[in-house]
Amino acid sequence: MDITSVEITGKTLTIEEVVAVAQNKAIVQPLGQETRKRMEASQQWLKEAIHEKNQVFYGINTGFGSHANDIIDSDKASQLSRNVILADVTGVGEPLPQEMVRAMMVIRANTMATGHSAIRPVVVEQLIAMLNENVVPYVPEKGSLGASGDLVPLAHIAIVATCDSKGSGYSGKAWYGDELLSGEEAMKKAKIPRLHLIFKEGLSMINGTSFMAAAGCLAIDKCEKLVQHADVAAAMSLEALTAVSNAFHHDLHAASNQTGQVDTATKLRALLKGSKLIDSDQRVQDAYSVRCIPQIIGPVKETIAFARQYIEKTLNASIDNPLIFPAQKDFHSVSGGSFHGEGLAFMMDFLSIVMSEVANVSDRRSFGLLTPELSNGLPSMLIPSNGINTGLMVAQYVGASLVSDNKTLAHPDSVDSIPTSANQEDHVSMGANGARHLLEIIDNVTHVIAIEFLCAAQAIDLRENGKEKLGTGARTAYGLIREQIQMYQNDHEMAPDIEKLVQLINNESIINKVNEELKIGVKQ
Known part of the structure; x- marks a missing residue:
């Protein structure tokens, strides 16, 4: 049976559904209420932990990689989300096939929908809108190490989907239909406003194994x-x-x-x-x-x-760092290395x-x-x-x-x-x-x-x-x-x-x- 629509729940995505979205442009349904509530609950906890309790979390109010010990003021966490995307738009080589980029987008959307990334549902909805309107970012084929996530190829997707605090900024390139345009132009033609990210969301958009999983x-x-x-x-x-x-x-x-x-x-x-x-x-x-x-x-x-x-x-795995989990009375954050792609590399x-x-x-x-x-x-x-x-x-x-x-x-x-x-x-x-x-x-x-x-x-x-x-x-x-x-x-x-x-x-x-x-x- 041909798959004509797919629901993103963070739990049920199949290879056949990824292929249907990637190759046959199957429609991705809006997020269900259960998925939205799960995402909103962890995001609200993280917001309070950062802004009210001044807790420190890797990649949210610290630098990245070798800058992990550099603390960032909470009011600059949104700029950090933008900067991490900008810094990773470094891919080289020929563009990936559009089916590969679409597969990456639906996989990343599903991963973030698990709720453990503690980001707003609107981030996932942005990728869903782009898939349904067939805005396909131009993603160079080379540049990922397959650990710390597929940072570079995912950043070339994120830069099209998002903007700076003024609603503008570098937008990469994207196809809209048969036209290769700037990301900003492609999103305007599709009538999808580019998204201003808040704390952690930039990292969550790129800190995954979606390139390897899509392939x-x-x-x-x-x-x-x-x-x-x-x-x-x-x-x-x-x-x-x-x-x-x-x-x-x-x-x-x-x-x-x-x-x-x-x-x-x-x-x-x-x-x-x-x-x-x-x-x-x-x-x-x-x-x-x-x-x-x-x-x-x-x-x-x-x-x-x-x-x-x-x-x-x-x-259907949660691949991000850190991950937020519900505890007995609250939530807790765990930092590790779930973005490491060794298993997929073996496959x-x-x-x-x-x-x-x-x-x-x-x-x-x-x-x-x-x-x-x-x-x-x-x-x-x-x-x-x-x-x-x-x-x-x-x-x-x-x-x-x-x-x-x-x-x-x-x-x-x-x-x-x-x-x-x-x-x-x-x-x-x-x-x-x-x-x-x-x-x-x-x-x-x-x-x-x-x-x-x-x-x-x-x-x-x-x-x-x-x-x-x-x-x-x-x-x-x-x-x-x-x-x-x-x-x-x-x-x-x-x-x-x-x-x-x-x-x-x-x-x-x-x-x-x-x-x-x-x-x-x-x-x-």
Whole structure:
């Protein structure tokens, strides 16, 4: 079911809802009364503690980082909120995709709605208004350490949403519709007044892991669907290679006790059901990239499921510093490090590693299809007339280059740390770098699988009556591909066709049709 509206409660946000807001512009509902009351109660306590009891709290009436021991007069706490945003508008590089920025905004809004940040509901409502009117801040992709929160990218959002005490000041840049304007102009066109912040609110807008969490949500959504495409592409290659089915036998995989492995073997058997190409010669077994697909892709699925669970818990976590909690008769403040993104950094790295392997094994099958010594009788480079025609040789070159690129991108960012802030922040997660690398890997994997689809479809056509001999699922996928791309009889520009296949993968046409044919839900 398509998600058309989302409620921010601080407790119930899901990955699917984040994706719906980010990609499909689902409406975000106004804050409910329970959420507003929770936020107002903690904010009122903090206001009294600062202005009436003169209590000192980190980042509220002190400086930040190495300036934590510098006390700020309470009447200057609002200026501190503005200054911390200004000081962090330092990002560099190309702008993040708008879907990523929208995901960050809804995640940050939900985090602040938990009530533990002790800020006014109007701060969350400001982000909700911007999402619903599609004001999308221009956020440079680089600059976050993944600890002390994703300060830099979140500051580029906050600077658009807020203003100084005079209702003006630097406003960054933002898209309104297709126009890139100053933040102030974009907000005026959307009829959303920029917000003057009071104590703590500036820090709360930027002191979170929302960049990493947003990347994680979008990545999980893409990864879950991409491994389904990997199953289908593998099945088509198995058909074209006349693979040995014993490698996917139920008993073999039941004995493994591994859920993902069993799932992949089951899916391959369903995709190949009714095939007259599978087991059509006397081979005993195939190369690892063919017979070990469940053992390779199964753990990928389990890793994605593990990361999903961690990321979804993070969406409804209170990530700020300090946090305000209700006590028996009152509230109390606790300062710590919940903004540290080490866990999310691990998830980005885990996903990068396993998705790189999806591309790695896919490329090996494409290579096998193109190589006569490995393809069980297919013509060299999958072209009928060799010599004058090069065939699909260079499509696999591209896949190989992307696989190699992934090996560099998948180097774990979480094992790196550079001390900052005069060693007050002496260990950081570097998870934001991991997030960027993960999304680049996912794009590479998508293209590698598209190349396998291209090669497998061509190889099937080169088998005698190949398309008539396909199993149920492979036949469905083959038919969709051939609606877009015809068999090559001679050399042909392949880049446009690879992009057509990438589009088929991204719009989920193949897995939706195949799963409908096999009576399998889209999500495994």
